[in-house]
Amino acid sequence: MRISQLEGKRVALWGWGREGRAAYQTIRSRLPALPLTLFCNKEEAEEATALADPLLTIHREATAESLSAQQVVVKSPGISPYSAAALAASANGTLFIGGSTLWFDEHAGADGIAARTLCVTGTKGKSTTTALLAHLLRAGGHRTALVGNIGMPLLEVLDPQPAPEFWAIELSSYQTLDVAAAEVGPEVALVLNIFPEHLDWHGSEARYIADKLALVTQAGPKIAILNAADARLASLQLAEIEVHWFNHAKGWHLRGDDVYRGDAFVFDATRTPLPGRHNRGNLCAVLATIEALGLDAAVLAAHAESFRPLPNRLQALGERDGILYVNDSISTTPHATLAALECFHGQPIAVLVGGHDRGVDWSDFAEAMKRDAPEAIVTMGANGPRIHELLAPLAAEGKFKLEAAGDLESAVGQARRLLGDTGVILLSPGAPSFGVYKDYVARGRHFAAIAGFDPDTISAIPGIGIS
Template sequence: MIPVLGYEEQNVAILGLGRSGMATAKAVVAGGGEPICWDDSVEARAAAEAEGYTIRDLSKAGAFDDIAVLVASPGIPHLYPEPNKVIQAAWMAGVPVDNDIGLFFRSFGSGDWMDHDTPPRIIAVTGSNGKSTTSALIHHILTSTGTPSQLAGNIGRGVLDLDAPEDGEVIVLELSSYQTDLARSLTPDIAVFTNLSPDHLDRHAGMGGYFAAKRRLFAEGGPDRAIIGVDEVEGQYMANQLVDSFADGRLIRISSGQKLKGAGWNIYAHKGFLSEWRKGRQAGSIDLREIAGLPGAHNHQNACAAYAACRAIGTSPKLIAEALHSFKGLPHRSQIVGEKDGVRFVNDSKATNVDAAAKALQAFKSIRWIAGGMGKDGGIAELSDHLGAVQKAYLIGFSAKDFALQLGDTPYELCDTMQVAVTKAAAEATHGDTVLLAPAAASFDQYPNFEKRGDDFIAQVEALL
């Protein structure tokens, strides 16, 4: 556990008693503070009360009279699409509002572990797509090469649940826009920006607000080194703002699909090969084409980001290359579920938006595509240029009919359920085909989350195999 420091003998209000909220309460107690808890859920309040925590309705008048700080769960919208009433009450009472990420950064730099011979470092990863794979890949490389590491944030454990770090340890955090938007302290040693595509626009009141939430990781605290994906204009803009010259070693630019030139530190993937260039000279190269856990150009971008982060802390290119080959990938992200008679089955249930689905559709040559769910604004119209490898689409869920209208000449079939879609796709697939689940939609019409949707795909495939 990482004790929350700076609130000894003070009341810390906690709004939202899910995983992060309960971990925060424990960490506040460990740091000598007193958690005051609230959640709209009766069950959540009862569970917290059973743990011995004080429950207070934070929506009542005067609720913040003796509160030092309000810690809100990242999942609770605070400003858009409309202000949360409890959070707004804290604003009006002059009480600072933070989240567990802000408390973590505030407390981490003051712990006893800073007396280690080699103080622990933090690598934080954000972006629209690929941040989970990138974070897990960094963690895998570090542990494979003998560097102690823990993985937390939007993946794995909550940040305040982390163990006290060892000498020389590297903490890898995946941070969503929900987490970076509200945190009052963001001070990683290395910060990674993978890419940007439209997502969570209602929460951030549009694309500008969404980008601003991501940018806070770089602008608020100023990491010692920034790794920026420059395949979108937002990344190009941010890379330009962070340093006076690309020759500044504090910036590493990464790309998938374009060769990066200049005297700075550049890492890119082109035609399946990762290349590192520094001060005008090539410093490393890796053939990514045969790494089973990293299929497609989008995963090559993830490999570039992870490679850059590990090079930034001094890991050699040779050791990174060895570790990349042993990476198995993450569940629900281009996950190879099985193969039969030359037909592969790939679970990319995490492809919940069109940009992620486009990257998945470009990773394979002959595709039986399972798509659909709760479609987002615009449906799949933007995928029209990425359907060349799709032999047929098998559409499921609420938006199946709407998706069908946007497929142009691509053959399709309305299947409604995952079981029907997998059965029909498998029956029609031939040697060399890939049956790919890349929904390009949220899961909430049929499943509680994308993980359960992916689990259903896996179960149907396993039943066939």
């Protein structure tokens, strides 16, 4: 749907975070006389009221009846379309779209593709992969936008001048359906991996997987870049899409820590600041994407050495009294926590796990702890008791030390005591931060402050925007 097609319709915004504000500013700039309705919480309502927009009607609750009164609802990504109110309104004819839908349709090409759009998704690693993709393209002299879920909504950069040559766009599972709802598709869709996550938003594991894969099964990309080592991705049958595989012996893959293209050695990935084997594997995904664009990926590979890692993603904050503090606050699945532990294998580790409870199964994590556990695990958050109960029998066998904490500050203090005078305190919660913190960034900032580091210096995302 083009923004101009909203003219004359009953249009509402649902949510007033950064995405919601971007949608408001964009629609209002194009359609200044269009009446708008806003559904948001009390604090957001106070901020929106301060705009003094006589054509903006504000409601603090979105009900099935009030949503059904709208023809189009531009929904912020964090709001699930599977809520009872949204489903009822959809059944009554209300169309729910996201800001990403509007952006893609504003960039429609004659071939039904939004040119030079490179969309990246996956359960883990998508932010670093998108940033690395932008970094290598810029190193090759290409003006590139780093936008999307990474921290800059697409509608904030609807029509920049001069336009970038490439758009590196991170998409969460909340946004892949928005792109699929657009009338045009991305030029390239990169899917890194699929693990169960965000089950509270999607409603089930099956729906989460289907929604995540919508980027390649429904959005109609010209090219799909897929992980051959992921069983779900490897089994996909995609018609009329050009597919390139990474983590495959014939394409870009790792042998140990070395990057190969087929049988040709290209690059020693240990020369990069990318933490962990999974991030080095995602370098192969980036190189496969660059190659699919017709560029010389082997030449650009060496520029990965100058990449600056992103905050809150296996971010080494520094040492205090012999303890290394690592901020992996963005970790929201048990699989991400396992990957983080692997990065510090062989060192004494106290890992802090737990947060918002979405009903995700931690049994695979517990099984992994039977084989290779850190020195200590401290549980916290709403799902902390459930994780603690699952791990308690293993702790009783002496596999690791296990304690429960009431909050993050207590968890850090207990981890210090359990480690003694050396080791790694790793914040890798394997769960979202909702209920205690605004988001994973706020959680990471609090962790940094507790550890004695300046939160402001660790929070900036390098390279975001267009350059």
